[in-house]
Amino acid sequence: MQEKQIRFILNKAEAERTVPVHWTLGRLLRDELGLTGTKEACGEGECGSCTVIVDGRNVNSCLMMAVDADGCEITTIEGLEQNGELHPLQQAFIEHGAIQCGFCTPGMILSAKVLLDGTPRPTRPQIREALSGNLCRCTGYDKIFDAIESVAAGEYGRENG
Numbered sequence: 514m515q516e517k518q519i520r521f522i523l524n525k526a527e528a529e530r531t532v533p534v535h536w537t538l539g540r541l542l543r544d545e546l547g548l549t550g551t552k553e554a555c556g557e558g559e560c561g562s563c564t565v566i567v568d569g570r571n572v573n574s575c576l577m578m579a580v581d582a583d584g585c586e587i588t589t590i591e592g593l594e595q596n597g598e599l600h601p602l603q604q605a606f607i608e609h610g611a612i613q614c615g616f617c618t619p620g621m622i623l624s625a626k627v628l629l630d631g632t633p634r635p636t637r638p639q640i641r642e643a644l645s646g647n648l649c650r651c652t653g654y655d656k657i658f659d660a661i662e663s664v665a666a667g668e669y670g671r672e673n674g
């Protein structure tokens with residue numbers, strides 16, 4: 514089995530692993546690193562449940578090869594909480610009832626974070642567009658969009674990073 518050593522920043526900490534070249538990033542995160550907040554459903558880039566942030570962009574970790582993460586900065590849902598405090602988006606999702614089964618939630622929140630990092634005051638159509646790659650089978654989306662809008666409006670204070 515062909516393997517390659519890679520180095521990357523994961524949730525603000527340096528990491529290094531030797532990974533089989535056929536592994537996806539999602540497999541590395543979940544099976545090797547135990548970061549099971551990253552969900553995998555379709556495995557083919559359709560649902561967005563496996564979304565993580567790589568170098569500031571939201572990517573489907575089921576489609577990205579782990580070896581391509583060499584030199585990258587990766588953020589998973591586990592990396593948003595800081596010093597025991599939930600990220601404003603996490604808090605807003607809870608308080609707006611934007612979570613039901615929760616399977617889509619990590620990917621939704623990470624896509625929302627990428628949006629707000631680049632567009633702090635998005636319109637509802639911009640929110641809808643930014644999350645168009647993240648599917649939810651439980652909610653009607655409105656509560657998810659409401660939660661994101663409330664963070665953009667500053668209702669949950671400043672982002673903690």
Ligand code: FES
Nearest residue numbers: 554556558561575
């Ligand atoms: S599991 Fe990756 S997009 Fe569906």
Ligand code: FES
Nearest residue numbers: 614617649650651
């Ligand atoms: S809350 Fe269940 S899939 Fe979105």
